[in-house]
Amino acid sequence: EPEVTQTPSHQVTQMGQEVILRCVPISNHLYFYWYRQILGQKVEFLVSFYNNEISEKSEIFDDQFSVERPDGSNFTLKIRSTKLEDSAMYFCASSGGQGATQPQHFGDGTRLSIL
Amino acid sequence: GEDVEQSLFLSVREGDSSVINCTYTDSSSTYLYWYKQEPGAGLQLLTYIFSNMDMKQDQRLTVLLNKKDKHLSLRIADTQTGDSAIYFCAETANFGNEKLTFGTGTRLTIIP
Numbered sequence: 001e002p003e004v005t006q007t008p009s010h011q012v013t014q015m016g017q018e019v020i021l022r023c024v025p026i027s028n029h030l031y032f033y034w035y036r037q038i039l040g041q042k043v044e045f046l047v048s049f050y051n052n053e054i055s056e057k058s059e060i061f062d063d064q065f066s067v068e069r070p071d072g073s074n075f076t077l078k079i080r081s082t083k084l085e086d087s088a089m090y091f092c093a094s095s096g097g098q099g100a101t102q103p104q105h106f107g108d109g110t111r112l113s114i115l
Numbered sequence: 116g117e118d119v120e121q122s123l124f125l126s127v128r129e130g131d132s133s134v135i136n137c138t139y140t141d142s143s144s145t146y147l148y149w150y151k152q153e154p155g156a157g158l159q160l161l162t163y164i165f166s167n168m169d170m171k172q173d174q175r176l177t178v179l180l181n182k183k184d185k186h187l188s189l190r191i192a193d194t195q196t197g198d199s200a201i202y203f204c205a206e207t208a209n210f211g212n213e214k215l216t217f218g219t220g221t222r223l224t225i226i227p
Contacts, residue, residue: 004157031212043158043203045214056214091157096212103148104215108157 002026006092006107013082014115021077021110023092031096032075033104034067036060036088043091049075050096079112087114117141119218121204126224133191135221137204140185144206147180148215149189152201161189161202196225 005024013019025032034046047057049067066078075094079086089111093104118140127133139147145166150158164171164178164187171178177190191198204218 006157033214035215035217042219043205043215043217045216048212048214050212058214093158103146103160103163105160106150106158108155 002105004092004094004105004107006090006110008110009108010111010113012113012115015084016081019079019082019112021079021090021092021112023075023077023107024073025075025092025094026105027073029094029096029102029105031055031094031104032067032069033093033095034077035091035093035106037091037109038085038088046077046090082112082114084114087112117144117206117216119204119206119216121202121218121221123219124222124224126226127194128226129194129196131194133189133194133198133223135189135191135202135204135223137187137189137218138185139187139204139206139216139218141206141208141216142185143208144185145208146206147178147187148205148207149176149178150203150205150217152203152220153199158203191223194223194225196227199223199225 007022032049037043047061048055064080089109091109093106095104121137148163149161175192179188201220203220205215
């Protein structure tokens with residue numbers, strides 16, 4: 001069964017540094033998402049992306065965050081200047097094949113630790 | 116805004132049925148989902164139900180939806196040790212293409 005893959009599985013970064021989290025969505029999907037889960041808290045929506053632009057973003061997704069689909073397969077989340085409170089598990093998801101809508105399928109996540 | 120609530124813990128004896136409950140506030144919720152998260156893994160889609168349905172069965176899983184009370188439940192029949200995980204309820208107003216709002220997750224522990 002096709003999968004969403006995320007790399008790296010764990011990223012450790014110094015506060016203030018830039019970090020890029022990478023995702024390869026399911027190949028025929030058209031809608032892409034990032035969520036995060038701070039330890040012990042709910043999974044929270046960050047941003048959705050369709051047709052090469054952001055379709056919705058949450059209050060969390062401020063100017064420090066950006067997303068990009070640099071080629072036909074990758075979907076990235078960049079945090080420009082990381083803060084301690086950015087430490088969380090970040091999940092990528094994708095949905096929506098051609099001619100039909102589908103539920104969101106998630107990757108295994110990237111654990112981001114900010115020191 | 117939307118809110119989804121679940122109890123945090125559930126312990127069940129192996130072989131018994133598990134019932135995980137969820138309540139939501141958004142009356143425009145169209146699709147409701149159950150995701151499973153095993154330790155160190157991502158969110159695995161288990162099943163989903165459209166808001167015009169009352170029940171959906173898929174092998175050992177039964178989803179019940181009470182739209183009037185905004186209450187969703189997931190029943191796992193003949194619970195096995197492999198069912199140990201965190202189970203998340205989630206809702207969206209549009210099938211697949213809008214943001215999911217998740218509950219807190221219920222940690223299911225199986226007692227041998």
